[in-house]
Amino acid sequence: MGVERIRPFRPRIPAFLAYALHALLAENAFYRRLAAYVERRPVLYRWFTAGERVTKERLFGCRMCGQCALPTTGYACPMTCPKQLRNGPCGGVSPDGSCEVDRTQQCVWVTAWTRAKDAGRDADLDLLQRPVDNRQWTRSSWINYWQGRDEGLAVAYDDDDPHPALAGRR
């Protein structure tokens, strides 16, 4: 990755559609086997990843971090935040909701909040998102997800576990 100009991206499909698509692609035995099959074949993996990139770039401004947070952020990509914040907005959001780095764009977390809340999924934004594994850039997040590698990406806190452990993934 070079140092690119990262700017908040407004998703091109409504959240309800994204949630519906997710349900179609939800992890199951079939997808798990498909993912393992694709991953064993480098050429096929490249084509598969290219397809994922094109689709998600178009729809969500995907930058291919390989560890997709979209299902927990109202399908607004936090990696398009100039600070790549995975845990919510910074304190610099302008009163009109625009990004402190580019005032012509809406803060991606304002977008995420609005979309998740409208879908009744605002509790997703309370999840503690673990640091990304920078080795996964350019890898397919679908293949990672189907093989259960995303399970530790985020963790909920509650009265029983007020301070979840940070370790546990790696």
Next chain:
Amino acid sequence: MSESGLKARTAASGLRGALADGRFVVTAEVAPPRDADTEAIARKVGALRGWVDAANVTDNQGGNVRMSSLAGSILVQRAGLDPVMQLTCRDRNRLALQSDLIGAAALGIRNVLLLTGDHPTLGDHPDAKPVFDLDGVQLVWTARTLRDEGTLLSGKRLGVRPSWLIGTVENPFAPPAELRARRLAKKVAAGAEFVQTQYVFDVDAFARWLRPLRDEGVTERCAVIAGVGPIRSRRMLSFLTGTVPGIHVPESVRRRLAGVPEQRVEEEGRRVCVETIEALAALDGVRGVHLMVFGHEDEVPDIVRQAGIRQATKGGDDAD
């Protein structure tokens, strides 16, 4: 004005001592110099000593290069105040963040304030590479893991564990308003024990942010220290509202400052600040104030005295 604020004691020192004693905490921001002048910090600390519980040392604030917050904190400590070392994610990856946190502990720094940091495009090196390997919440989480679990992010064990108090920041006034209290609750789950807020000029909006945190017991686990500071001129007002991201000055305050002649703005701005502190001290769930005076440390004693929140522990007159 709060009762607890008026209790004079020869109490345990520093931020931790003040919080443990239940005193109304006063901290002040100390920006390190843009050079290797060791006296600059000693002078600021000299003006603050006896009037504040701790001095908060900024980390390349606003993305502008200064002496490092670690060095600044050591100089604050040498000059006789308890430092709160700020550390941002802007300039360091997870290796550097962890090693600086460990280094701070080894040098006896007892409080750290962990934040994401302003984006470099807003500072004096807009051509710099932004790091942001972790975000502010993850950095708080990392610090708690170092201290309480005794492990690095890698899982490797620490021998001697750090023991600093872990702080964070929050802006109660930035959108999305409804998310702001929940975001602090998340940071408390990550490990924050105190929070310093963005400048408060709108006490009503601040109280609206605070209420759910108090109702859900978050303020029991995390001490809320409200950010305050005097607006010294109309120029400063337009700087704060126009240039610095995330500062909210309500219409009522703007009108007050516009309603006096230019030469009286400073006086009126200080009055607004003192009244804000008094109103904050009366709010249930506010444990203290953090003063941002931008190089005018000599004004801190007057503000603290006028707000009646603390007796000087050294030198100054009695409060009220």
